[in-house]
Amino acid sequence: MPHASLLVPKVSEMALLEVQGVTRRFGGLPAVDDLSFAVNEGEILGIIGPNGAGKTTLLNLISALLPVSAGTILFRGRPITGMPPHAIAEMGVARTFQIVKPLKGLTVRENVAVGAMFGQRNGGLPTRPALAKADEVLEFVALGARASAAVTSLTIADRKRLELARALAMEPALLLLDEVMAGLNAKEVEWAMGLIQQVNRRGVTILVIEHVMKAIMGISHRILVLHHGRRIALGTPPEVAADTTVVEAYLGRGYAERQRAGA
Amino acid sequence: MSRRSPFAVRGSPDGVRGAVGPPVLLAVIGVVVALLFPAVATGYWIRVVSNIFMYGAMAQSLNIMAGFTGYADFGNTVFFGLGAYGTALLTSKAGLPVVPAVVLGALVGVVLASLMGLPLLRLRGHYFAIATIGVLEAAREIIANVPFFGGGMGITLPISTGAPEAFYGFIYYVLFAVIMAYIGITWWLSRSKFGYALRAIKADEEAAAVMGIHTTRYKIRAWRLSAFCTGIVGGIYAYWLNFIEPPIVFDIMISIKVWLIMLLGGAGTILGPLFGAIILEMLQAVIWGQFLRGHMLILGAVIVLVVIFMPAGFMDLVRKRFSLRAVLADLRANKI
Amino acid sequence: MNLQSLINGLLLGGVYACVGIGFSLVWGVANVINLTHGALIMLGAYVTFWAFRLGGIDPFLAIPLAMASMAVIGYAIQRFLVNYVVKIGVFMTLILTFGLQLVLIDSALFAFTGDYRSVTPSYAGAGFDLGGAVIPYIRIGIFAVGLLLTWLLHLFMTYTKTGNAIRATALNKEAAQLVGVNIGHIYAVTFALGAALAGAAGAMLSTLYAVTPVMGNPMLGKAFVIACLGGLGNMWGSLVGGLVLGLAETAGAGLIGPSFQQAISFGLLVLILAIRPEGIVGKKFFAEVKT
Numbered sequence: 001m002p003h004a005s006l007l008v009p010k011v012s013e014m015a016l017l018e019v020q021g022v023t024r025r026f027g028g029l030p031a032v033d034d035l036s037f038a039v040n041e042g043e044i045l046g047i048i049g050p051n052g053a054g055k056t057t058l059l060n061l062i063s064a065l066l067p068v069s070a071g072t073i074l075f076r077g078r079p080i081t082g083m084p085p086h087a088i089a090e091m092g093v094a095r096t097f098q099i100v101k102p103l104k105g106l107t108v109r110e111n112v113a114v115g116a117m118f119g120q121r122n123g124g125l126p127t128r129p130a131l132a133k134a135d136e137v138l139e140f141v142a143l144g145a146r147a148s149a150a151v152t153s154l155t156i157a158d159r160k161r162l163e164l165a166r167a168l169a170m171e172p173a174l175l176l177l178d179e180v181m182a183g184l185n186a187k188e189v190e191w192a193m194g195l196i197q198q199v200n201r202r203g204v205t206i207l208v209i210e211h212v213m214k215a216i217m218g219i220s221h222r223i224l225v226l227h228h229g230r231r232i233a234l235g236t237p238p239e240v241a242a243d244t245t246v247v248e249a250y251l252g253r254g255y256a257e258r259q260r261a262g263a
Numbered sequence: 264m265s266r267r268s269p270f271a272v273r274g275s276p277d278g279v280r281g282a283v284g285p286p287v288l289l290a291v292i293g294v295v296v297a298l299l300f301p302a303v304a305t306g307y308w309i310r311v312v313s314n315i316f317m318y319g320a321m322a323q324s325l326n327i328m329a330g331f332t333g334y335a336d337f338g339n340t341v342f343f344g345l346g347a348y349g350t351a352l353l354t355s356k357a358g359l360p361v362v363p364a365v366v367l368g369a370l371v372g373v374v375l376a377s378l379m380g381l382p383l384l385r386l387r388g389h390y391f392a393i394a395t396i397g398v399l400e401a402a403r404e405i406i407a408n409v410p411f412f413g414g415g416m417g418i419t420l421p422i423s424t425g426a427p428e429a430f431y432g433f434i435y436y437v438l439f440a441v442i443m444a445y446i447g448i449t450w451w452l453s454r455s456k457f458g459y460a461l462r463a464i465k466a467d468e469e470a471a472a473v474m475g476i477h478t479t480r481y482k483i484r485a486w487r488l489s490a491f492c493t494g495i496v497g498g499i500y501a502y503w504l505n506f507i508e509p510p511i512v513f514d515i516m517i518s519i520k521v522w523l524i525m526l527l528g529g530a531g532t533i534l535g536p537l538f539g540a541i542i543l544e545m546l547q548a549v550i551w552g553q554f555l556r557g558h559m560l561i562l563g564a565v566i567v568l569v570v571i572f573m574p575a576g577f578m579d580l581v582r583k584r585f586s587l588r589a590v591l592a593d594l595r596a597n598k599i
Numbered sequence: 600m601n602l603q604s605l606i607n608g609l610l611l612g613g614v615y616a617c618v619g620i621g622f623s624l625v626w627g628v629a630n631v632i633n634l635t636h637g638a639l640i641m642l643g644a645y646v647t648f649w650a651f652r653l654g655g656i657d658p659f660l661a662i663p664l665a666m667a668s669m670a671v672i673g674y675a676i677q678r679f680l681v682n683y684v685v686k687i688g689v690f691m692t693l694i695l696t697f698g699l700q701l702v703l704i705d706s707a708l709f710a711f712t713g714d715y716r717s718v719t720p721s722y723a724g725a726g727f728d729l730g731g732a733v734i735p736y737i738r739i740g741i742f743a744v745g746l747l748l749t750w751l752l753h754l755f756m757t758y759t760k761t762g763n764a765i766r767a768t769a770l771n772k773e774a775a776q777l778v779g780v781n782i783g784h785i786y787a788v789t790f791a792l793g794a795a796l797a798g799a800a801g802a803m804l805s806t807l808y809a810v811t812p813v814m815g816n817p818m819l820g821k822a823f824v825i826a827c828l829g830g831l832g833n834m835w836g837s838l839v840g841g842l843v844l845g846l847a848e849t850a851g852a853g854l855i856g857p858s859f860q861q862a863i864s865f866g867l868l869v870l871i872l873a874i875r876p877e878g879i880v881g882k883k884f885f886a887e888v889k890t
Binding site for chain 3: 335382383386388389390392393394396397398400401404405407408519522523526556557558559560562563564565566567569570571574594597598599
C-alpha cells in the first residue's frame with residue numbers, strides 16, 4: 001500500500017477542528033487531560049494509544065455525547081462545546097461507534113437513509129431521495145446486495161460497513177471513525193484502508209482511531225498518540241514510530257532504553 | 264428464527280416483506296361491511312363495534328408514542344380524560360357546539376404533553392411509564408377534588424336532539440371515520456421523515472442524535488400528536504356518554520385495556536391496533552355474555568396466555584402463518 | 600406538625616416500608632415490575648386470618664407462615680411464567696403480572712367471598728403514652744418488624760452465597776452467568792423473596808385494615824412510589840421511601856385535606872422521577888436517565 005503522503009496532496013493548513021485544553025474527568029480521574037491539537041482540513045489524522053488512553057472519550061467529547069470538564073472545541077473556528085449532538089451533526093460531523101449501533105427494526109437501506117434524511121448540512125433529504133441516496137452509498141461500501149435485509153441478519157463486518165455507510169450518507173465534512181477495522185481479517189483491512197482513502201480524496205477530513213498499526217500508519221497523514229488521556233506525540237507516521245516516548249508507552253521503558261542503546 | 268421484539272414496525276416503504284398488508288380487496292370489503300353494518304345490526308352490536316372503533320383509535324394514538332417512538336406511556340388515558348372534560352365543560356358551561364369543543368378539549372392534552380415533555384421525556388423505560396401513571400392518577404384526584412370541574416358529581420353534557428338510534432348511529436360513523444383517519448396517520452408515519460425520526464429514536468436514541476435528529480423536539484411532537492388523537496376520542500366519548508366523572512374517564516383500566524389491545528395486535532404496526540381491538544372486544548362480548556362471575560379471572564388468563572404465546576401480537580402471528588412450531592420455537596428462545 | 604402527627608406519619612411509614620421493600624427488590628434485581636405484589640400481600644393477609652381464626656395463632660407469629668407460603672407461590676410464578684417473558688422487556692412482564700393479578704384476586708373472591716374479615720388480637724387498639732402522644736402497640740410492632748426484616752434481608756444479601764448471587768445478577772447478568780450463576784433460578788429466588796416480604800406485609804396489614812380480596816390494590820400503588828423514592832433494589836432506600844411517604848401523606852392530610860392523600864402520593868412520585876429518578880438514597884448508575 002503506497003504511503004498516504006504520496007496519494008493525497010490536498011491537505012490544507014486550515015484547521016477544521018481544534019481541540020484546546022480539553023479535559024474530561026470521571027469522578028476524580030481524568031480520561032482526557034488538557035489535550036490540545038488541531039485537525040487540518042483534508043487530512044487523515046490517526047489516533048492511537050494503549051487501551052484506556054481516552055481515545056473513544058475524545059470522540060464522545062467532540063460529538064457531544066459527553067460534556068467537557070474543561071477546555072474548548074472549535075469546528076471551523078466556531079466553539080461547539082456545549083452544543084447538543086444533533087446540532088454538531090448538522091454542522092457536518094459524522095461518527096461511527098466502536099460497538100456498532102444499528103437501528104433495529106429498520107432495514108439496512110433505511111438505516112443509511114436516516115443519515116441522509118437528517119444529517120446533511122442543508123437540512124437533509126426527503127424520504128424517497130434519501131432511500132435512493134442510501135442505495136448509492138451502500139454500493140460504495142459493497143453492501144448493496146443486503147440493502148433490503150434486516151440489520152439483525154448482518155455479520156459483524158457488514159454491520160461495520162453499515163455503520164460507515166450511515167455516516168457517509170450524512171455527507172460530512174469531518175468523519176470520526178472509532179475502530180472500524182476491529183474484527184476484520186487482513187483482506188478486509190486492506191479494503192477498509194482503500195475505502196477510507198477514497199472518502200478522503202472526495203474532500204472529507206477524517207479522524208481515525210485504530211489499533212491495527214499497519215493500517216493506521218499506512219493511511220494517516222499525521223498521527224496523534226494518547227496515553228492516560230494526554231498527548232505524548234503528534235507527527236507523521238515515521239516521526240511517531242521513532243519517538244521513544246511512544247515506544248515506551250506501548251512497550252515499556254525497558255524496551256525503549258534497549259532501543260535507544262541499540263540505535 | 265430470532266427472538267423478535269414486539270415493537271418492530273412493519274409495512275415500511277422499503278418493502279420488507281414482513282408486512283402483512285391485507286389484500287386490498289379484503290380491505291375494501293371490510294370498509295363496505297362496516298359502513299352498512301348499522302342498517303342490519305341491533306343496538307347492542309352497534310355499540311360493540313363502536314367500542315371496537317373507539318378502542319382501536321385509542322390504541323392507534325398510543326401506538327404513535329409507544330410503538331413508534333418507544334416511550335411506554337402507560338398514563339396515556341390522561342389525555343382521554345382531559346379531552347372528555349374539556350369537551351364537557353365547553354359544551355355545558357360555555358355553550359360551545361360539540362365539534363369545536365372536542366377539538367379544544369384535545370388541545371388541552373397537547374398543552375399538558377408540551378409541559379410534561381421536557382422533564383419527563385428525559386426518563387427512559389419503566390421510569391417514564393411510572394411517571395405517566397403518576398400523572399394520570401394525580402390528574403384524576405385533582406379534578407375529583409376541585410369543585411369547578413364538578414368534583415365527584417361529574418358533568419352532564421347537553422343532550423342532543425333527535426332519536427337515540429339516530430344518535431348512536433351517528434356516533435358509530437364518527438368513530439369509524441376517526442379510526443380510519445388514525446390508520447391513515449399511522450400509515451403516513453410509516454413512510455414519512457417524521458416517522459423515521461421516531462423509529463430511529465426508538466431503535467437507538469444516541470445513534471439518532473449523532474445522525475442529526477433533534478431527539479427532544481421529535482419526542483415532544485410525537486407526544487403532542489398522540490395526546491391530540493387520544494383527546495379527540497375522549498371528547499367524542501363524553502358526548503356519546505352524556506355524563507362523565509373522574510373515575511370513568513381517568514381510569515387506569517382504560518390504559519391497561521388500550522395497551523393490551525396494542526400489544527395484542529402488534530405495537531408499531533399499522534393495522535395491529537385495529538385487529539387487537541376487534542379481538543379483545545369480541546372476547547369481552549363473548550365472555551361477559553356467557554359468564555356472570557369470573558370475568559376478571561378469564562381476562563387475566565387470556566392476558567397471561569397472550570403474553571407468553573404471542574408476545575409480538577396478532578400481526579406477527581399472521582406473519583408466521585399461525586405456525587405452532589414457530590410459536591414454540593420463539594417461546595424456547597425467550598426463556599431465561 | 601405536632602408530635603402525634605409526626606409519630607403517626609412515621610408509624611405509617613413503617614407499614615409502607617414493609618409494603619415497598621419486596622416490590623423494590625424484585626424490580627431492582629430482575630427488572631420485573633411485579634404487579635401481583637398487591638395480590639400476594641392480600642393472600643398473606645388471608646393466610647394470617649385463617650391461622651388466627653382456625654388456629655388462634657397471633658398475627659405476628661403467623662408472619663413466617665405467610666412468608667413461606669407466599670415464597671412458594673412466588674418462586675413458581677417467576678420460574679414457570681415470568682421467566683418466559685423477561686427477555687422481551689419490562690413491559691411484557693408488567694402485562695403478564697397484571698393478568699396474573701386478575702387471576703389471583705378473582706380466585707380469592709371465589710374462594711373467600713368478598714366479605715370483610717379482620718384480625719383482632721387481644722392487644723388491638725391498646726398502646727402506650729409518649730410525651731402526650733399515643734403509640735399503638737400494633738403499629739410500633741409493625742415498625743419494629745419492618746426494621747428487622749430490612750436488616751435480615753441486608754444480612755442475607757451480604758453474607759449468604761445466594762444473596763451474593765442475587766446482587767451479582769443485579770449488577771451484571773452476563774458476568775454472573777459466566778461465573779456459573781443460574782439466572783433463571785436466581786430470578787425465581789428473588790421473586791420468592793419479594794413474595795415472602797409481601798406475605799409478611801400482608802400478615803401485618805391484616806391487623807390494621809379489613810381483609811378483602813381487593814385490599815392489595817392501593818398497596819400496589821404505594822409500592823410504586825416507595826420503590827421510586829428509595830431507589831430500585833435498595834433495601835434501606837425502601838425504608839426511607841416508606842417513611843417519606845408516610846410522613847408526606849400524614850402532613851398533607853393535615854394541610855390540604857384527607858381526600859388529597861392519593862394525589863399527594865402520586866404527585867410525589869412524578870416529582871421524584873422528574874427531579875431525581877435514582878431516588879433519595881439511590882445511586883445514579885441504577886437510574887435510566889439520559890444526559
